Every structure is written in C-alpha cells, then in structure tokens.
Amino acid sequence: MTVVEFLTDPWHLPFMRRAFAVAVITGLVCGVVGVYVVLRGMAFIGEAVSHSAFPGVALAYAVQGNLLLGGALAGLTTSLLIALVSQNRRLKEDTVIGVFFSCAFGLGIVLVSTQDSWSTDLSSFLFGQVLAVGPEDVWTAAAAGAVLVAVVLLLSKELVAVSLDRETARAAGLPVLRLDLVLYTVVTATIVLSLEAVGNVLVLSLLITPAAAARMLTERLWATTLLASAFGGAGALAGLYVSYAYDLAAGGSIVSVLTALFVLTWCLAPRHGLLTRARRHRRRGPREPYAPPGPGPGPGPTKGTALSG
Amino acid sequence: MNTAEPLLQVRDVRVVLGGRTAVQDTCLTVRGGELLGLLGPNGAGKTTVLRAVLGLVPLAGGDVLIGGLPAGRARHLVGYVPQRHEFAWDFPVDVSGAVLSGRTRSIGWLRRAGAADRAAAEEALERVGLAELRRRPVGELSGGQRQRVLVARALASDPGLLLLDEPFTGVDVPTQELLNDLFGRLAAEGKGLLMTTHDLAAAARTCTRVALLNRTVVAEGGPGLLADPAQMLRAFGLDTAIGVTA
Numbered sequence: 001m002t003v004v005e006f007l008t009d010p011w012h013l014p015f016m017r018r019a020f021a022v023a024v025i026t027g028l029v030c031g032v033v034g035v036y037v038v039l040r041g042m043a044f045i046g047e048a049v050s051h052s053a054f055p056g057v058a059l060a061y062a063v064q065g066n067l068l069l070g071g072a073l074a075g076l077t078t079s080l081l082i083a084l085v086s087q088n089r090r091l092k093e094d095t096v097i098g099v100f101f102s103c104a105f106g107l108g109i110v111l112v113s114t115q116d117s118w119s120t121d122l123s124s125f126l127f128g129q130v131l132a133v134g135p136e137d138v139w140t141a142a143a144a145g146a147v148l149v150a151v152v153l154l155l156s157k158e159l160v161a162v163s164l165d166r167e168t169a170r171a172a173g174l175p176v177l178r179l180d181l182v183l184y185t186v187v188t189a190t191i192v193l194s195l196e197a198v199g200n201v202l203v204l205s206l207l208i209t210p211a212a213a214a215r216m217l218t219e220r221l222w223a224t225t226l227l228a229s230a231f232g233g234a235g236a237l238a239g240l241y242v243s244y245a246y247d248l249a250a251g252g253s254i255v256s257v258l259t260a261l262f263v264l265t266w267c268l269a270p271r272h273g274l275l276t277r278a279r280r281h282r283r284r285g286p287r288e289p290y291a292p293p294g295p296g297p298g299p300g301p302t303k304g305t306a307l308s309g
Numbered sequence: 310m311n312t313a314e315p316l317l318q319v320r321d322v323r324v325v326l327g328g329r330t331a332v333q334d335t336c337l338t339v340r341g342g343e344l345l346g347l348l349g350p351n352g353a354g355k356t357t358v359l360r361a362v363l364g365l366v367p368l369a370g371g372d373v374l375i376g377g378l379p380a381g382r383a384r385h386l387v388g389y390v391p392q393r394h395e396f397a398w399d400f401p402v403d404v405s406g407a408v409l410s411g412r413t414r415s416i417g418w419l420r421r422a423g424a425a426d427r428a429a430a431e432e433a434l435e436r437v438g439l440a441e442l443r444r445r446p447v448g449e450l451s452g453g454q455r456q457r458v459l460v461a462r463a464l465a466s467d468p469g470l471l472l473l474d475e476p477f478t479g480v481d482v483p484t485q486e487l488l489n490d491l492f493g494r495l496a497a498e499g500k501g502l503l504m505t506t507h508d509l510a511a512a513a514r515t516c517t518r519v520a521l522l523n524r525t526v527v528a529e530g531g532p533g534l535l536a537d538p539a540q541m542l543r544a545f546g547l548d549t550a551i552g553v554t555a
Contacts, residue, residue, distance in 0.1 A: 039400055154419055160406075161413040165396045171363035172414045172466075173384035219401050219446035 010244045019130045021138045023240050023254060026197040026206060027232030029145040032152055033190040034211035034232070035225050036183060040163055043208050044094050045082060045184070048101030050191045050203045052078035054108030057125050057200075062111060067125060071200075072192040078104050079184040087177065128199030128251035130240070137196060144193050148186055159183060160221065197236065198251035205255040210235060213262040216269040235261055314377050315340045316386075316470045316501035317362065323370035324354070324361050331357045334525045335371070339470065339501040344492055346516035346532075347505045353523045355505035356392075359472050362503070363389055375470060385415065388463030390473040393455050398448050404458055405443040408433055411462035426465075433464040438487055453484030460488065464495075471495065473504040477511045489515050509535055 001009070010016040037046050056074025057067045078100050085100075086093040112122070124132065152159070162169045162179050170176045187207075194203045214227035239254030246253075267274045317339040324331045332354035339345050347355050360366045362373050364380055375383035388411070402410075409422055409430045416422055422430075434440045437457035442450070447458060456476060463471060473492075477485055492502055492515055506512050512519055513535045520529040528534060 039397075157410075157413055157416065157421070158418070160400075160402065161410045163397060164400055164402065164407065164410055165391065167360075167365060167395050168389050168391055168462075169413070171365055171384070171387070171389045172411075174414060215401065219448070220403070221401050221406075224401050 006241075006245065010241070015131055015133075016240070016244065018133050018135060018138050019250065020237060020240055022133050022141050023130055023197045023236035023250075024233045025138075025141045025145045026194045027210070027234070027236035027254075028229045029148055029190055029232075030194055030206040031210045031214070031227075031229030031232030032149050032225055033186055034207040034209075035214070035221070035228050036152070036159060036163070037187060037207055038211040038215060039224075040183075042187065043204065044097050045079065046187060046191065046207050047204050048082065048097045048104075049075045049079045049184075049188045050195075050200055052101050052104030053188075053192060053195070054125075054200060055104050055111055056108075057122070058108045058111035058115075061122060062115060068192060068195065071125070071195060072189065074104065075188045075192060076185060079188045080181060083177070083180050083184050124199070125195060126200050127249065128195070128197055128202065130197045130250045133196055141193060141196070144189065148190055148193070151182065151186055155179065155182065156221075198254055202251050202255045205258055206232060206236070209255075209258040209262050213258075213265040216262075216265040216272055231258070231261055315374075316376055317503060318374040319358065319362060319371070320374070321371035322358070322361055322368055322373065324357050324366055325369040326357065326366065330369075330524070332361070332522070332524055333370070335522070336526060337503070337520060339503050341469070341499040341501050342496050342517075344496045344502040344504065344515060344517045346512035346519040347503060347522055348507065348509065348512055348519055348535075349522035350507065355507075355522055356474055358522065359389075359474055359503070359505060362472060363387065385466070386469045388466060388468030388471045390459045390463045390471065390476055392474050392478070393452065393459065396447075396455070396459060398450075398455065400448075401446065403444050403446055404439055404450070405430055405434060407447050407458050408461045408465050411465035415466055429467060430461075430465045433461040436464060436491060437461045451481070453480040456480045456484060456488070460491070469500055471500060471502045473502065475505055475507070477506060477508050485511065 010020070037043060053071035053075035056070035056072070058070075059065075059074070060067045060070025082093070082096050082100050085091070086096040158169075158174060158179055161172075161174060162176055166176055190207065191203050194206050198206055210231035211224070211228040213231050214224045217227060218224050235258040236254050239257040240250060242248060242257060243250040243253035265273065270276060315338045317337065319335055319337040322335045323333040335354075335358060337345065337347075337358070347358060349355050357366065361368060362375075362380060364373075364384070373380040376386050378386075396407075409426060411433075412422065412426045412429060416426055431440065431443075434443055437460050439454065439457050439461060442454065447455070450458065460473075460476065476488055480488070489511075492504070496502055496517065504512075504516070513532045516532050518530065519532055519534055521527045521534070
C-alpha cells in the first residue's frame with residue numbers, strides 16, 4: 001500500500017468520511033474550549049461533568065429518550081450546581097466537585113442496575129461510536145461546534161479578565177458568576193458534543209491534552225488557542241487513520257495519538273521542554289556559582305552545538 | 310484644605326465576616342490630591358475596608374460614596390491594585406495584554422480594544438516604567454515588575470480614585486522609589502489614593518495623611534502622627550503585633 005493509498009483509502013467509505021468530519025470538528029472545538037479548562041485549572045470539573053452526564057444518559061435510555069440530550073441536561077445540572085455551591089468560600093471547588101460528580105455517577109449506576117441488560121447504546125456512550133455517526137450528526141456537530149467556539153471567542157476578553165484576577169474583575173463590575181456559568185455551560189456542551197467521538201470515559205483527553213501540549217509551546221493566548229485547536233483536529237484525524245489501518249478502537253486511538261503529541265511537546269518544547277532544561281542545566285555546569293535564569297529568549301531547539309559548552 | 314467633593318467617603322462602615330465583626334464604625338475620607346495610608350497590624354481589617362469600598366464584601370452597616378455616588382454606581386471611577394498573589398501570573402499573557410485587561414469593562418461587551426484603549430494602556434505602562442517590557446510574558450517578571458504591572462492595569466482605566474493593597478510589600482528598593490514617586494505625581498494631578506500598608510517607614514515617606522486601623526479608625530492625622538510610632542502603637546496595644554523599628 002502506498003502512502004497515497006493509505007491516506008485516501010478510508011475516504012472511499014461514507015462512514016469513515018463522516019467519522020473524520022465529526023472527529024476533526026470535535027478536536028478543533030475541544031482545543032479552543034480546553035485552553036480555558038487548562039488555564040483555569042478546571043480539569044477536574046471537566047472530568048466531573050463528563051461523568052455526571054452518565055445518569056442523564058441512563059435515564060434517557062430507560063425512558064427511550066435522546067441519549068445526548070439526557071446527558072447534556074444531567075451534565076449541565078451538575079456543573080451549575082457545582083458553580084453555585086462553590087461560591088461559598090468555605091468549601092474549595094474540588095471538594096464540591098468531588099461530592100457532586102461521584103453522586104451523579106452513583107445515580108447513573110443505580111439507574112443502569114434497574115435495566116435488564118447493558119446495550120450497545122450504553123457502551124457506545126462510554127467508549128464513543130464515531131464510526132457509526134449518521135449524516136445528520138455531522139451537521140449537528142458542526143453547528144454546535146461553531147456556536148461554542150463563537151461564544152468563547154466573543155467573550156474571550158471578559159474570560160481572560162476573570163481568569164487573570166477574579167476579585168479585581170468583580171470590583172470592576174464584571175458579572176463574574178454569570179461568566180463562570182457561561183464557561184461551565186460551554187465546557188459541558190463541548191463534552192457532550194465529544195461523546196460520539198471518544199465517549200464518556202476518554203473525553204477529558206480531547207479537552208485537556210491538546211491545550212496542555214499547546215501551553216508547552218507558547219506564551220500567547222491566541223497562539224495557545226490556535227495550536228490547541230490544530231493539535232485537537234490533527235490528533236483526531238491521525239488517530240482515526242491509526243484506528244482504520246490497524247483495526248483498533250477509534251476513541252482509544254485518538255487519545256493515544258494526542259497523548260503522544262503531548263509527550264513530544266513536553267520533551268522538545270523550545271523553552272520549557274525537558275531537553276532545553278537539561279541542556280541549560282548542563283551548560284550552567286556544577287562549578288559556576290551563578291547564572292541568571294535569563295528571561296530572554298531561550299536557546300534554539302535545534303542548536304546542538306551548545307551541548308558541549 | 311481641599312473643599313471639593315471628596316472622592317471617597319466611608320461612613321460608619323461595619324463588616325461582618327463569618328459571624329465575626331471585622332471592622333465597625335469606620336469612617337474615612339479621601340479627597341483629590343490626597344494619599345491616605347491605612348495602617349495597622351495583620352488582622353486589623355485593612356484589606357476588609359478596601360474590599361468593602363470595592364463592593365466585594367457586603368456592608369452590615371454604614372455606606373460608601375465614591376465621587377458623591379453610591380459605590381455600586383461608581384465602579385468606573387475606581388482603580389484597584391490587589392496584592393500580587395491575587396493575579397494568575399502563569400496565564401499566557403504579555404505585559405501589555407495584562408494592562409489592557411484593566412479596560413475590559415470600559416471597552417464593553419463583544420467589542421475589541423480600540424486605538425484609544427491601546428493608547429491608554431501604553432501610557433499607563435510608560436508611567437510605571439515598563440514600556441520596554443510590553444511584549445514580555447507576565448510569568449517572566451520579577452516581583453517589583455509584577456507590582457508595576459498591577460498598578461499600570463489599574464491606571465489603564467484612568468480612575469479618579471486608586472485603592473492599593475500593600476503595594477510596597479516584597480518589592481525591591483528601585484520599585485519602591487518609582488512607585489513612591491508615581492503616587493506623589495498622581496496625587497498632584499488631583500487623584501485620590503488610599504493605600505494599606507504595615508510598613509510605617511513607607512507610609513511616613515509617601516502618604517499625605519495616615520489613619521491607624523484596628524477594627525475601627527483609632528487615630529488619624531498627618532504623617533507626623535507616625536513620628537514616634539513606638540509610642541503611637543503602644544497607645545493601642547499594637548507594639549508587639551508588628552516590629553517597630555523607629
């Protein structure tokens with residue numbers, strides 16, 4: 001098989017075309033939204049929201065309703081409860097999250113236990129079903145993704161001000177609580193949107209990992225956002241190719257590719273990566289008593305000559 | 310004495326935090342051209358007074374007027390310089406972006422910063438001597454530079470009243486001198502400044518007036534009030550609470 005064949009082969013299959021479309025849309029949107037999740041330290045709430053969608057899906061399954069809608073409602077309810085309850089400064093947010101998300105997941109398990117048997121519907125919710133999406137799913141994902149990205153970009157000035165300094169933002173008269181609720185809602189909707197691509201268990205990877213990799217490479221918000229989105233889209237695409245070529249689970253393949261990307265940036269990032277830090281450390285040498293930490297631009301990543309200095 | 314409308318009037322303010330009265334019967338006035346230093350030991354309620362003025366804690370009694378308006382309607386008149394740990398220094402933003410974020414409210418929803426906003430941010434940067442570092446990520450700044458970023462962010466919205474929470478804590482001597490000089494010039498331009506500090510020397514050097522706070526205003530007067538701080542503080546039982554090095 002030539003490279004061209006490898007690249008074009010899956011596109012002959014309609015279900016693969018749809019899978020590519022949904023996975024890439026999901027990756028792009030998750031990259032944009034994930035930047036805020038990473039920068040605000042909201043990884044745990046992402047985990048919580050994705051798991052708390054579970055009882056909604058189980059309930060929707062029991063009453064034969066729309067699984068995605070059920071998941072969205074349950075996830076949204078939980079994340080809004082977390083946002084409200086954690087306004088009380090006596091409790092840290094992660095504590096409140098821990099209370100609500102384990103409660104929601106437990107509720108989901110209770111609901112599932114009332115059913116006679118597990119079905120493929122439920123397992124596809126847990127592990128994704130990107131190879132089984134219909135044409136209408138592609139359009140739904142595209143429209144929802146466009147709305148989510150638009151909301152984040154239109155509110156980015158306010159979201160940045162709140163992320164930088166909540167107290168001063170509130171003192172300036174910004175509606176901090178309402179902005180939090182919007183962000184939580186966007187995160188929840190993004191997670192529900194991603195359920196088809198990678199499923200409930202792996203969705204956090206799509207949200208966090210591209211943004212984390214992008215954060216290793218840049219000190220600008222717009223660059224972080226662009227890179228995270230590109231990583232998310234490219235990772236989803238490459239993951240599906242791997243899945244197709246070796247007949248592996250699609251969601252798991254996407255997550256593996258994204259994680260490999262993160263490990264690469266973590267090691268090779270020009271300024272903050274493992275290699276650069278090691279090189280800097282070696283060049284400073286044990287005998288030199290002091291070397292300025294040097295906030296200026298770091299050494300280029302490919303200049304191997306500095307190694308011996 | 311300046312007889313114009315005071316920029317800030319704190320009248321009989323009482324704040325209860327977690328069932329405990331943090332400050333009570335607190336009255337303060339700041340007029341244009343004044344730099345009022347709010348002094349007291351840890352736990353005296355200095356930051357609480359600032360937070361009350363900013364509307365960040367509810368008042369259990371009294372009221373706050375800013376430029377003659379109820380504080381809730383005068384947010385745009387106030388610039389706030391919080392303590393440095395309030396700011397997310399690991400966020401991917403450069404110095405000029407951080408300063409521009411001080412104009413978020415005045416730029417308004419769904420709009421991007423315009424030329425006037427950028428010019429205001431640039432002017433604020435120049436005032437704190439950071440224009441050279443405008444493209445530097447905030448995470449790479451020293452403590453003194455970070456303090457100057459926070460001051461510039463507050464100045465970017467051109468407020469009439471500036472509230473500063475411990476601006477001299479943990480900054481190097483050149484930054485102290487620069488800020489000292491800057492605060493003096495801001496006051497000379499007719500702005501009002503209210504600054505909390507537990508650094509008596511800095512207060513004596515910088516402030517046009519000082520108020521000693523211990524749950525309420527214990528004494529108020531010119532910086533001469535601090536001429537004999539040991540005696541001053543002993544008078545209300547604080548001599549062991551802070552290190553007095555008069």
